[in-house]
Amino acid sequence: MATKPKAVQHKEVLITGFGGQGIVLAGQILGKAASLVDRKESTLTQSYGPEARGGACSAQVIISQSTIHYPYVRIPHIVVCLSQGGYDKYAKSIRPDGMLIVDQDLVRISEGSDLTLYRVPATRIAEEVGRRMMANIVMLGFLSAVSDLVTREALHETVVKSVPKGTEELNSTAFNKGHDYGAAILKGMEKKAAGKKGAK
Amino acid sequence: MDKPKIILFICNWGPHAAFQALQDKDADIPAEVRMIRIPCTGRMSKSLLFKSFEMGADGVALVGCEPGSCRYGSGTETAERNVEDMRGILHLLGLGGDRLRLAMFLPDESDALLQFLQDFRDVIDTIGKSPVTPHPRDLSALSHMETARVVASHDVYACQDCGKCSSACPVTLSGKTFSPRAMANAIIGGDLDSPSVVEDVWSCLTCGLCTDRCPSVVNFPDFIREMRHVLKGGGVEGHQSHGGFFQSLMRTMTSPDLSINHWDWLPEDIKTDEKSSILYFGGCAPYFDTFFRHHLGVNTSDILSDSLRLMNFFDIFPAVQPGERCCGHDLLWSGDEENFLRLARLNAKAFEEMGIEEIVTSCPECFRTLSHDYPRAGIPLNVKVTHVYDLLEKEISKGAVGFEESDHKITFQDPCRLSRLEGRPELPRKLLQRLRPRGFKEMQDRGISALCCGNCAWTGCDSYTKALQNKRLRQAKVTGSDLLVTACPKCQIHLKCAMQDPFRGNEIQMEIMDLTGLMAKTIKWE
Numbered sequence: 001m002a003t004k005p006k007a008v009q010h011k012e013v014l015i016t017g018f019g020g021q022g023i024v025l026a027g028q029i030l031g032k033a034a035s036l037v038d039r040k041e042s043t044l045t046q047s048y049g050p051e052a053r054g055g056a057c058s059a060q061v062i063i064s065q066s067t068i069h070y071p072y073v074r075i076p077h078i079v080v081c082l083s084q085g086g087y088d089k090y091a092k093s094i095r096p097d098g099m100l101i102v103d104q105d106l107v108r109i110s111e112g113s114d115l116t117l118y119r120v121p122a123t124r125i126a127e128e129v130g131r132r133m134m135a136n137i138v139m140l141g142f143l144s145a146v147s148d149l150v151t152r153e154a155l156h157e158t159v160v161k162s163v164p165k166g167t168e169e170l171n172s173t174a175f176n177k178g179h180d181y182g183a184a185i186l187k188g189m190e191k192k193a194a195g196k197k198g199a200k
Numbered sequence: 201m202d203k204p205k206i207i208l209f210i211c212n213w214g215p216h217a218a219f220q221a222l223q224d225k226d227a228d229i230p231a232e233v234r235m236i237r238i239p240c241t242g243r244m245s246k247s248l249l250f251k252s253f254e255m256g257a258d259g260v261a262l263v264g265c266e267p268g269s270c271r272y273g274s275g276t277e278t279a280e281r282n283v284e285d286m287r288g289i290l291h292l293l294g295l296g297g298d299r300l301r302l303a304m305f306l307p308d309e310s311d312a313l314l315q316f317l318q319d320f321r322d323v324i325d326t327i328g329k330s331p332v333t334p335h336p337r338d339l340s341a342l343s344h345m346e347t348a349r350v351v352a353s354h355d356v357y358a359c360q361d362c363g364k365c366s367s368a369c370p371v372t373l374s375g376k377t378f379s380p381r382a383m384a385n386a387i388i389g390g391d392l393d394s395p396s397v398v399e400d401v402w403s404c405l406t407c408g409l410c411t412d413r414c415p416s417v418v419n420f421p422d423f424i425r426e427m428r429h430v431l432k433g434g435g436v437e438g439h440q441s442h443g444g445f446f447q448s449l450m451r452t453m454t455s456p457d458l459s460i461n462h463w464d465w466l467p468e469d470i471k472t473d474e475k476s477s478i479l480y481f482g483g484c485a486p487y488f489d490t491f492f493r494h495h496l497g498v499n500t501s502d503i504l505s506d507s508l509r510l511m512n513f514f515d516i517f518p519a520v521q522p523g524e525r526c527c528g529h530d531l532l533w534s535g536d537e538e539n540f541l542r543l544a545r546l547n548a549k550a551f552e553e554m555g556i557e558e559i560v561t562s563c564p565e566c567f568r569t570l571s572h573d574y575p576r577a578g579i580p581l582n583v584k585v586t587h588v589y590d591l592l593e594k595e596i597s598k599g600a601v602g603f604e605e606s607d608h609k610i611t612f613q614d615p616c617r618l619s620r621l622e623g624r625p626e627l628p629r630k631l632l633q634r635l636r637p638r639g640f641k642e643m644q645d646r647g648i649s650a651l652c653c654g655n656c657a658w659t660g661c662d663s664y665t666k667a668l669q670n671k672r673l674r675q676a677k678v679t680g681s682d683l684l685v686t687a688c689p690k691c692q693i694h695l696k697c698a699m700q701d702p703f704r705g706n707e708i709q710m711e712i713m714d715l716t717g718l719m720a721k722t723i724k725w726e
Binding site: 121184 | 469
């Protein structure tokens with residue numbers, strides 16, 4: 001896959017889910033990868049307040065080529081939903097040309113729209129890898145394949161540095177699985193667009 | 201340069217009289233022609249025709265009677281079929297189908313016969329000498345020293361004579377007087393050439409079920425393989441099916457100067473890339489299909505094209521080797537280690553020259569041979585050998601790939617080399633679980649305990665192996681399935697052959713398809 005993303009002018013990303021799914025950690029990793037490794041500007045704001053365990057929580061990341069003057073996400077380009085609550089609350093705010101990524105087993109999509117929509121079995125993949133709490137890392141891997149926010153290498157490196165000691169390898173596997181899934185989805189869309197759905 | 205060698209097989213009934221007339225007239229019969237008188241062209245089996253080329257003939261002419269005048273009625277038609285099939289084989293081998301010719305003459309057509317022989321000599325002169333270099337084998341006395349070494353190296357002494365093997369062995373259970381432990385003990389006792397030992401060594405299917413059950417884990421398949429080598433070295437051969445054609449074919453492939461056309465039949469929708477560092481090693485399916493074209497109508501080449509299609513589906517465009525040779529599995533398992541080594545060396549050199557880093561194969565025998573038997577025989581390939589199922593499983597598990605529903609109820613025939621000797625019955629099943637058939641039901645004997653398809657390495661086909669195949673097909677029928685999925689071209693050939701049993705009819709008839717075929721038909725991007 002292409003690892004050199006096109007120049008990102010200014011992208012707003014919202015990651016939502018339950019408290020405890022590692023939403024804030026995912027936001028931190030994404031922002032750190034963009035700023036510390038890819039040398040862009042990034043900010044992170046988070047809301048978890050009283051919902052810390054179980055309710056909707058979110059991480060808001062802005063990645064930009066230039067100085068960021070206002071750190072809150074207003075109209076996100078990309079929304080990642082790992083819970084129904086998060087979807088219900090934030091999906092409406094997305095830009096019309098934006099991208100919506102949901103965990104296909106946890107979020108039911110209400111109506112069709114023109115948004116680019118990806119359904120990812122993130123929690124299921126994380127369970128296959130060994131721990132369902134790594135669904136956030138699977139999502140990051142997926143994001144690295146389908147978006148040009150950060151380079152895959154930067155994100156992978158930051159994941160390995162940010163997760164608890166001893167879990168680096170598992171998280172790395174989860175990340176790569178997410179990335180492979182994203183790459184496979186893109187390839188499938190490309191093939192289908194070219195009219196080659198099957199092998200014959 | 202040597203003169204070309206042309207063999208003329210001529211029917212005793214009609215054209216031989218014409219040939220004699222030529223001799224009587226002292227006509228100018230080309231000096232290259234050596235005449236062999238035969239009872240009927242229909243009796244020249246494919247293996248006999250091919251054997252001439254293996255032994256260094258540059259051209260073979262089969263001369264018989266006009267179709268209506270055959271003494272036995274159907275001889276000429278049989279000869280036509282055999283010659284057509286063998287010309288196909290000669291083409292694949294790169295020898296050229298023109299080296300084999302069929303002609304018919306009446307007894308009084310001696311001038312026409314002479315003209316034919318002179319033309320044929322000119323044709324062979326133009327094509328040139330055959331690149332096949334015969335390798336006659338030095339025979340020696342049966343070696344007891346060698347036997348002792350084989351027995352010791354596989355620790356056959358550890359046999360406790362408990363009988364677990366014979367209670368599991370599919371050959372024994374098919375009713376044959378055959379016992380792995382009795383054979384082992386007879387050989388330990390120095391009895392090498394008694395008819396029962398010889399028969400047993402060549403009847404074993406080397407399926408490995410006995411090793412799986414043996415409390416001392418005596419590696420019976422390996423033991424048999426080496427005993428066959430010892431026996432064959434002493435001139436004690438077993439029964440080879442199809443007149444030994446396939447062994448003959450593989451020995452012919454040990455000639456280094458052949459320019460084989462292994463892939464020129466490949467459908468055009470398949471993309472390969474000669475610069476790729478991944479090689480797809482297809483195996484002998486094109487030869488099988490040509491040989492059995494008129495008999496079973498087998499289509500095992502589909503396994504090759506479907507594997508390539510599946511790889512293409514994932515944007516993998518492997519190289520294929522135009523001059524691909526046999527991996528040597530069947531020579532190794534029918535006691536001809538020298539020629540196996542010749543093939544292995546040629547293959548290893550070819551892989552190295554192509555700069556191959558990974559070999560992908562869909563044949564369980566090629567997989568086993570390239571990954572295990574080459575290194576064991578001292579010919580390490582510095583490449584990764586991957587079964588196509590592993591590659592597909594890896595690609596499919598990345599996601600976004602699904603399968604169309606198919607209207608079959610399926611069951612699965614395990615290949616011995618993958619499920620038992622390699623110990624990986626789960627691998628094809630992972631893929632089977634992903635498919636969406638109307639139903640999937642396993643047979644009574646399955647996975648590591650599966651029954652063999654009935655033959656191995658083209659040896660020992662008899663009524664007992666037929667009984668075993670019958671039993672296997674009945675097991676498949678009992679599952680209520682309508683499609684038998686296989687994972688090895690030979691399983692397909694052998695089971696299709698068994699289905700032709702006229703006394704069983706529908707009782708054992710079933711559609712057969714390779715797993716790669718079923719996948720290629722239903723795979724899709726989600």
